[in-house]
Amino acid sequence: MKIPSIDPSECTDCEVCIELCPTVFRRNDAGFIEVADLPEYPEEEVEECIKNCPADCIAWEEV
Numbered sequence: 001m002k003i004p005s006i007d008p009s010e011c012t013d014c015e016v017c018i019e020l021c022p023t024v025f026r027r028n029d030a031g032f033i034e035v036a037d038l039p040e041y042p043e044e045e046v047e048e049c050i051k052n053c054p055a056d057c058i059a060w061e062e063v
């Protein structure tokens with residue numbers, strides 16, 4: 001299965017991914033953007049986030 005992942009060292013905290021796809025991307029208690037634990041991920045919405053992430057730090061990961 002494919003899950004989206006964020007490279008935290010590149011993330012600029014802009015919240016574009018949260019605005020575009022709040023079911024997948026959220027801010028955790030430590031203040032970092034993270035990927036929610038979901039049984040499956042909406043491919044089109046995540047693709048939109050990948051395209052629009054200004055830091056280019058979201059990618060699919062095969063697990």
Ligand code: SF4
Pocket residue numbers: 006010011012013014015016017018033052053054055056057058
């Ligand atoms: S869109 Fe990219 S840079 Fe912006 S908060 Fe999300 S992961 Fe970080």
